[in-house]
Amino acid sequence: MQLKNFHHKYPVLFHLILMTLASGLILMGILFGLDIYTRHDSSIVMPELRGKDLKEAERLLSSHNLRYELVDSVYDKSLAPGVVVEMVPQSGNTVKPGRIIFLSINARSARKGIVPDLKDMSGRQALAILKGLGFEQVTERYISGDFVNLTDGVELADGRNVLAGTRLPITTPLVLRVINGYAPLPADSSLIDESITYGSSQDSASGKAEEENSESWW
Structure with missing residues (x-):
């Protein structure tokens, strides 16, 4: 049966076949494009960047077709200013070319x-x-x-x-x-002794006066 006769005899089936073929071609094109975009056949092992100066880390990433973005800075006086202190993903992980690597560096002075x-x-x-x-x-x-x-x-x-x-x-x-309030004043023993002495003198004087009054009454 010729294709033209099949088209006229079974128009619905013919169009379904065409739609199926077109969908298959579109799906294959999408998968092929995704494969190119995600680079399934290529991967890079992340190099170690911690402890390296930012310029050195930038050169190393560029040589691996990777990019970076600074996301944070900390201050550690035991480390040199400007060195990388943290990285995401970590070294040793597999990444795709063109991936952005997030870096934290040691600040030049404390916040x-x-x-x-x-x-x-x-x-x-x-x-x-x-x-x-x-x-x-x-x-x-x-x-x-x-x-x-x-x-x-x-x-x-x-x-x-x-x-x-x-x-x-x-x-x-x-x-x-x-x-913290007021500190208690230290006791002055000399003042206490003087008050006791003064009180004893007063008691002695009053006792003598009472004896004289009683003798004069008799």
């Missing part, structure tokens, strides 16, 4: 925080606020005052006062001045 106004807050609350801002080296120094356990202010380790709103590296040691 800074603003010291808030902590006066008249409780010592515990003031300490929690400073810790929440990233200040880790915080101690307390107790001073005399009327209101127990209230914060009087913030100072540096050398005693210099820190005003509210001051921007400092979060590694700066800070000291909270916390009011």
Whole structure:
């Protein structure tokens, strides 16, 4: 049977066959395109970047047809500034060419925080606020005052006062001045002895006066 006769005799079936063939060709084209896009036949083992300078890491990634993006910075004084401290994906993982690698580097200086106004807050609350801002080296120094356990202010380790709103590296040691009431005054034994002596003298004098009065009555 000729194709033309088949088309005229079975038009519905003929069109179904054409649609099936067209769908198959489209599906094959999509799969072929995805295979090219995802590069199933090529993969790269992630090199180790941690501890390397950012420029060196960039050259290494470029040689492997990889890209990078900085997503975070931390401060570790034991590491050189600008080196890679973390990477995603990790070294040794298999990735596709053109993949973006996310890097965290060591900052050149510590992150800074603003010291808030902590006066008249409780010592515990003031300490929690400073810790929440990233200040880790915080101690307390107790001073005399009327209101127990209230914060009087913030100072540096050398005693210099820190005003509210001051921007400092979060590694700066800070000291909270916390009011701890008044210290009891030491007892002065000389005053006690004098009062006892004075009281004894008064008792002796009054006793002699009573004896004289009783003798004069007789």
